[in-house]
Amino acid sequence: xxxxxxxxxxxxxxxxxxxxxxxxxxxxxxxxxxxxxxxxxxxxxxxxxxxxxxxxxxxxxxxxxxxxxxxxxxxxxxxxxxxxxxxxxxxxxxxxxxxxxxxxxxxxxxxxxxxxxxxxxxxxxxxxxxxxxxxxxxxxxxxxxxxxxxxxxxxxxxxxxxxxxxxxxxxxxxxxxxxxxxxxxxxxxxxxxxxxxxxxxxxxxxxxxxxxxxxxxxxxxxxxxxxxxxxxxxxxxxxxxxxxxxxxxxxxxxxxxxxxxxxxxxxxxxxxxxxxxxxxxxxxxxxxxxxxxxxxxxxxxxxxxxxxxxxxxxxxxxxxxxxxxxxxx
Amino acid sequence: xxxxxxxxxxxxxxxxxxxxxxxxxxxxxxxxxxxxxxxxxxxxxxxxxxxxxxxxxxxxxxxxxxxxxxxxxxxxxxxxxxxxxxxxxxxxxxxxxxxxxxxxxxxxxxxxxxxxxxxxxxxxxxxxxxxxxxxxxxxxxxxxxxxxxxxxxxxxxxxxxxxxxxxxxxxxxxxxxxxxxxxxxxxxxxxxxxxxxxxxxxxxxxxxxxxxxxxxxxxxxxxxxxxxxxxxxxxxxxxxxxxxxxxxxxxxxxxxxxxxxxxxxxxxxxxxxxxxxxxx
Numbered sequence: 001x002x003x004x005x006x007x008x009x010x011x012x013x014x015x016x017x018x019x020x021x022x023x024x025x026x027x028x029x030x031x032x033x034x035x036x037x038x039x040x041x042x043x044x045x046x047x048x049x050x051x052x053x054x055x056x057x058x059x060x061x062x063x064x065x066x067x068x069x070x071x072x073x074x075x076x077x078x079x080x081x082x083x084x085x086x087x088x089x090x091x092x093x094x095x096x097x098x099x100x101x102x103x104x105x106x107x108x109x110x111x112x113x114x115x116x117x118x119x120x121x122x123x124x125x126x127x128x129x130x131x132x133x134x135x136x137x138x139x140x141x142x143x144x145x146x147x148x149x150x151x152x153x154x155x156x157x158x159x160x161x162x163x164x165x166x167x168x169x170x171x172x173x174x175x176x177x178x179x180x181x182x183x184x185x186x187x188x189x190x191x192x193x194x195x196x197x198x199x200x201x202x203x204x205x206x207x208x209x210x211x212x213x214x215x216x217x218x219x220x221x222x223x224x225x226x227x228x229x230x231x232x233x234x235x236x237x238x239x240x241x242x243x244x245x246x247x248x249x250x251x252x253x254x255x256x257x258x259x260x261x262x263x264x265x266x267x268x269x270x271x272x273x274x275x276x277x278x279x280x281x282x283x284x285x286x287x288x289x290x291x292x293x294x295x296x297x298x299x300x301x302x303x304x305x306x307x308x309x310x311x312x313x314x315x316x317x318x319x320x321x322x323x324x325x326x327x328x329x
Numbered sequence: 330x331x332x333x334x335x336x337x338x339x340x341x342x343x344x345x346x347x348x349x350x351x352x353x354x355x356x357x358x359x360x361x362x363x364x365x366x367x368x369x370x371x372x373x374x375x376x377x378x379x380x381x382x383x384x385x386x387x388x389x390x391x392x393x394x395x396x397x398x399x400x401x402x403x404x405x406x407x408x409x410x411x412x413x414x415x416x417x418x419x420x421x422x423x424x425x426x427x428x429x430x431x432x433x434x435x436x437x438x439x440x441x442x443x444x445x446x447x448x449x450x451x452x453x454x455x456x457x458x459x460x461x462x463x464x465x466x467x468x469x470x471x472x473x474x475x476x477x478x479x480x481x482x483x484x485x486x487x488x489x490x491x492x493x494x495x496x497x498x499x500x501x502x503x504x505x506x507x508x509x510x511x512x513x514x515x516x517x518x519x520x521x522x523x524x525x526x527x528x529x530x531x532x533x534x535x536x537x538x539x540x541x542x543x544x545x546x547x548x549x550x551x552x553x554x555x556x557x558x559x560x561x562x563x564x565x566x567x568x569x570x571x572x573x574x575x576x577x578x579x580x581x582x583x584x585x586x587x588x589x590x591x592x593x594x595x596x597x598x599x600x601x602x603x604x605x606x607x608x609x
Contacts (some may be wrong), residue, residue, distance in 0.1 A: 014498050029507050032508035033420075034414045036417065037430075038416075039419075039420060040416075040431070041434075043417050043441070044433065047437050047440070047457065050448065056455065057451070083534075091541070110353050111344075112345075112349055129599070132359050134532055134533070134593075135536070135592060136538075136540075137589070138538045139362070139585050142570045145571075146525060192362070199355065225345065228344070251442065251446070253448070280447045282541070283447055283451065287542065303447065303448050306449045310445055314439075314443055317442060318357070
């Protein structure tokens with residue numbers, strides 16, 4: 001160390017060595033800048049690569065079936081006839097069930113947390129919800145398979161069948177034996193899974209309402225519900241929709257929680273008690289067993305469809321959340 | 330007037346009652362899941378779980394090889410994903426804060442953050458497994474790294490943006506080059522937050538199953554070879570839970586408990602770290 005440091009101190013730095021040192025620093029700066037920029041571009045390349053590889057992988061299937069792939073219900077590995085309608089249908093129906101339950105519940109919980117919850121309880125409940133949002137989905141799946149599905153088979157499903165059996169239109173919705181597993185069960189599990197997401201996002205969004213607005217409403221004599229209904233919700237509408245769509249994106253793409261309880265049956269039945277399948281469950285169940293290029297390619301094409309659907313939903317969600325962030329910030 | 334007042338009061342009471350009920354139902358439901366998990370998981374917990382290999386059907390055994398496999402995959406994924414994530418986040422917060430590129434990357438990154446993980450598995454299958462001709466632990470690690478990157482990018486950017494500008498200005502006024510300011514000043518100021526991001530990404534990938542199903546596959550035997558299929562906890566849980574053997578199902582519960590405890594411990598540590606940062 002000393003012998004390096006000494007000459008620099010004793011001999012006055014010549015302008016050339018100074019320029020060299022500056023050059024080195026400048027080079028280091030430029031190199032680091034380029035490095036970080038490359039990493040940022042990597043993120044873009046990643047998304048591009050995902051899309052390109054999925055399109056490339058699904059080309060054989062798309063060439064063989066064309067757009068028919070989207071509307072064909074049959075899925076027959078033996079005759080190599082594949083259609084994506086049943087998985088798409090299953091994905092949409094389970095997500096709709098999940099959102100129909102999780103959105104009202106999540107919003108009501110968020111209202112409770114921001115308006116009515118005692119202050120000392122807000123932090124613990126908020127943290128608990130955020131921790132729950134981090135629980136891996138396979139945990140929900142295994143619980144659904146061993147605990148929830150048998151429970152539904154014995155209680156809710158027979159109840160639904162007997163209650164709605166005589167009703168004309170609804171009877172077909174709840175037709176057939178109670179299997180336990182099936183589209184309804186998958187939807188309910190998904191609902192539990194996305195509930196923490198929706199709750200924590202809507203809570204954050206509700207918290208972004210300026211207190212002055214709420215206080216003014218309370219000041220003219222509004223009830224809590226009226227404040228929520230006419231001040232909080234209109235102010236945060238965009239953000240809430242964004243949060244809901246983010247939850248929807250999760251629900252659409254969720255694999256493990258669904259695969260356990262959906263039953264993996266490639267058919268479209270009117271009854272939501274019947275087993276069905278979703279895009280992600282089909283891929284998870286069949287990909288490693290798929291023989292033949294066409295089979296594999298059809299599964300990748302399913303993945304592409306899923307990616308496109310979730311991309312659109314997530315992009316819309318981010319756009320909406322960005323709008324509310326801009327308003328707050 | 331009184332009638333209207335009573336109606337408004339009633340409506341308010343109904344709505345608030347509903348919101349309380351929703352909270353009780355929602356939290357109760359989630360507590361129920363965790364309760365079952367703890368009960369079933371602790372029932373099967375023993376020393377053998379950590380010292381023995383996964384058993385053939387009908388025999389006793391443990392989860393040693395999937396636990397080790399998961400650790401290897403996670404460490405590798407973090408080693409691959411974190412540098413890219415941190416550098417990208419650095420660009421977005423420091424060099425290109427007002428760039429079009431940054432705006433675009435942020436948008437894409439947020440989408441990657443919640444993109445379906447099974448699609449990541451398909452992607453890695455296409456670019457690594459298919460060309461190599463076989464499943465491998467390395468492919469599994471890369472698949473997980475793809476999930477790590479967006480988490481780290483997001484937290485790094487957020488944390489660097491929180492670093493007060495006077496710090497940068499002070500360092501720059503001493504003649505420090507930009508790269509050195511970032512590495513010596515900004516990184517140091519944002520260290521806790523960036524570490525939080527890495528921990529969160531570990532929590533995120535330790536339970537990921539879908540991207541491993543057709544990249545790392547599974548291995549019933551002891552194997553540390555990254556060029557061969559490798560066992561991992563989530564995949565073993567998936568396989569064992571869907572099997573008809575009660576021994577396997579029990580191990581699946583225990584595995585689920587281990588993952589959950591690990592994830593909770595990681596998230597709590599991450600929160601604690603983030604809290605110390607905001608207080609100081």
